[in-house]
Amino acid sequence: MTTSERIGALDVARIRRDFPILDRKVYGQPLVYFDNAATSQKPRQVIEALTHYYETSNANIHRAVHLLGEEATAEYEGVREKVSRFINAPSPECIVFTRNTSESINLVAYAWGRANVSAGDEIVVTVMEHHSNFVPWQQLAQETGAKLVVIGVKEDQTLDLDDGLSSYLSERTKIVAITHANNTVGTINPVKELAAEAHRAGALVLVDAAQSVPHMPVDVQDLDCDFLAFSAHKMLGPTGVGVLYARRELLAEMPPFLTGGEMISKVTIDETTWNGIPAKFEAGTPNIADVVAFGAAIDYLSDLGMQNVREHEKEITEYALRRLKQLESITIYGPEDIDVHGGVISFNYPGVHPHDVGTIVDRQGVAIRSGHGCNQPLMRSLDISGVARASFYVYNTAAEVDVFIDALGDVGDRFNG
Amino acid sequence: MCLSTRLVTWAIVSTDDRRRMSSDKAEYKRQETELDELYQEIILDHYRNPRHKGRLSAPTASEEGYNPLCGDEIILDVEVTDGVVSDIAQRGSGCSISQSSASMMTEVIVGEPIADVKGLIASFTAMMRGSDDDLEELGDLEAMAGVRKFPVRVKCATLAWHTLSQALEKAKSS
Numbered sequence: 001m002t003t004s005e006r007i008g009a010l011d012v013a014r015i016r017r018d019f020p021i022l023d024r025k026v027y028g029q030p031l032v033y034f035d036n037a038a039t040s041q042k043p044r045q046v047i048e049a050l051t052h053y054y055e056t057s058n059a060n061i062h063r064a065v066h067l068l069g070e071e072a073t074a075e076y077e078g079v080r081e082k083v084s085r086f087i088n089a090p091s092p093e094c095i096v097f098t099r100n101t102s103e104s105i106n107l108v109a110y111a112w113g114r115a116n117v118s119a120g121d122e123i124v125v126t127v128m129e130h131h132s133n134f135v136p137w138q139q140l141a142q143e144t145g146a147k148l149v150v151i152g153v154k155e156d157q158t159l160d161l162d163d164g165l166s167s168y169l170s171e172r173t174k175i176v177a178i179t180h181a182n183n184t185v186g187t188i189n190p191v192k193e194l195a196a197e198a199h200r201a202g203a204l205v206l207v208d209a210a211q212s213v214p215h216m217p218v219d220v221q222d223l224d225c226d227f228l229a230f231s232a233h234k235m236l237g238p239t240g241v242g243v244l245y246a247r248r249e250l251l252a253e254m255p256p257f258l259t260g261g262e263m264i265s266k267v268t269i270d271e272t273t274w275n276g277i278p279a280k281f282e283a284g285t286p287n288i289a290d291v292v293a294f295g296a297a298i299d300y301l302s303d304l305g306m307q308n309v310r311e312h313e314k315e316i317t318e319y320a321l322r323r324l325k326q327l328e329s330i331t332i333y334g335p336e337d338i339d340v341h342g343g344v345i346s347f348n349y350p351g352v353h354p355h356d357v358g359t360i361v362d363r364q365g366v367a368i369r370s371g372h373g374c375n376q377p378l379m380r381s382l383d384i385s386g387v388a389r390a391s392f393y394v395y396n397t398a399a400e401v402d403v404f405i406d407a408l409g410d411v412g413d414r415f416n417g
Numbered sequence: 418m419c420l421s422t423r424l425v426t427w428a429i430v431s432t433d434d435r436r437r438m439s440s441d442k443a444e445y446k447r448q449e450t451e452l453d454e455l456y457q458e459i460i461l462d463h464y465r466n467p468r469h470k471g472r473l474s475a476p477t478a479s480e481e482g483y484n485p486l487c488g489d490e491i492i493l494d495v496e497v498t499d500g501v502v503s504d505i506a507q508r509g510s511g512c513s514i515s516q517s518s519a520s521m522m523t524e525v526i527v528g529e530p531i532a533d534v535k536g537l538i539a540s541f542t543a544m545m546r547g548s549d550d551d552l553e554e555l556g557d558l559e560a561m562a563g564v565r566k567f568p569v570r571v572k573c574a575t576l577a578w579h580t581l582s583q584a585l586e587k588a589k590s591s
């Protein structure tokens with residue numbers, strides 16, 4: 001069998017050669033990078049796109065009459081089109097570039113929220129939200145006197161929807177803000193069904209897709225959500241670029257979030273009229289170079305095929321779950337059903353703090369995350385302070401899972417041996 | 418899923434990759450030794466069997482220490498009588514290093530004059546910053562020196578001591 005033969009969902013050997021960082025060693029061991037839910041590594045195509053932009057077409061965008069400005073604008077706007085196609089948005093106008101998922105959600109909570117939510121209204125979130133999709137709504141509720149309604153989880157950390165989403169909705173519900181895939185326990189939520197139910201009740205739906213767009217096919221028109229937010233850096237792209245998708249009518253109605261350069265139509269001493277969408281929401285010089293490099297990340301993922309990415313992660317996650325279950329007395333969180341479990345596994349050793357787990361495997365070259373994972377409400381509901389978390393991506397292999405499991409054996413030996 | 422798909426992740430390692438993935442045995446040994454020094458028996462013993470765990474009924478001062486990065490938490494109750502730390506209790510949650518450091522600390526400071534305790538706090542934090550000057554004075558606490566090879570964990574070891582320092586300030590003004 002030749003190594004270039006493509007056997008599974010992804011040609012991982014070929015993919016790995018695109019990631020320079022996978023060549024480095026950590027404490028003398030080959031790096032096993034299992035902290036992908038925090039941020040992914042970058043292929044050289046993305047790194048080169050960034051350098052290439054600075055070396056060949058760097059200029060400020062939109063208002064320059066010179067060639068470089070024209071090229072930079074075309075590249076930046078070209079990526080907006082790529083993003084739009086990648087999530088099947090109806091138009092590139094529906095794509096706003098921000099710094100990250102948190103900023104995308106804050107944009108909605110401030111610009112849409114302050115204009116549309118008032119005392120007595122209700123905002124529905126879930127207890128498994130990342131702080132980035134929890135705190136902005138909690139603050140909006142506190143500021144406006146709206147009520148924050150929190151959907152809980154069942155024992156397997158799927159949402160407690162036994163009585164339907166409608167049991168959390170009322171005629172005062174203005175928005176349902178929900179994560180597509182959770183970042184610690186890995187639960188994939190039925191956002192399409194939830195969006196339909198929320199819409200029937202007259203509420204809007206925001207989807208935190210930071211952990212789904214990088215890992216599975218996402219189609220905003222199929223989900224029929226009103227807002228969707230994600231980050232470039234979790235999907236092979238550079239840090240400092242976030243995306244907000246919003247329905248065109250909503251963006252057109254919403255007041256701006258930040259004001260200043262680029263987002264105006266006309267400014268006089270007395271008043272300002274806003275630019276059209278999406279420019280109205282991109283005040284100041286944006287992160288042009290990183291947006292351009294993000295385009296290379298989208299190309300890379302599109303070439304792999306998002307369904308293949310999901311299949312590969314499913315395979316690795318299933319294998320890792322099977323190996324972890326063989327370890328004595330370990331607690332594994334998240335749903336059993338792999339169809340609703342993303343490429344993220346959280347676990348705990350009884351009597352061993354996740355930071356100790358993280359330190360021990362780190363010294364064997366394995367990078368995992370330890371702690372609350374920006375999921376403190378969920379951790380509290382599970383009555384734990386944190387978890388150890390392994391999260392996978394396109395370049396990870398079962399051989400790496402084996403290294404990780406061996407490294408974990410050392411945790412048991414040291415603490416319970 | 419068919420068997421051939423299952424095999425993919427095992428079959429993908431080329432000779433090139435194997436060379437790249439080779440492990441440095443000497444470095445592995447060195448890391449193991451550093452982990453041995455971090456997780457010494459005395460540290461694990463204090464982690465499993467924390468001393469002075471609980472609370473005091475009438476403390477002179479109480480102080481809470483929190484490390485927002487890791488979630489380590491230490492709450493100290495201190496009783497000061499005639500310039501001496503006459504009793505102490507600690508509770509909280511966190512990693513083995515933060516909890517064992519708190520436990521070891523309570524053992525050495527009970528019955529000590531405040532001035533001496535302050536000297537010990539200074540010596541301990543100096544050791545954690547890399548100084549070997551006061552190792553003898555620190556006795557069993559020297560076991561914590563292994564944490565210095567793990568820079569991100571140093572704050573776990575010092576949390577209880579910073580909290581104690583603040584508790585003593587409170588006790589002075591109460």
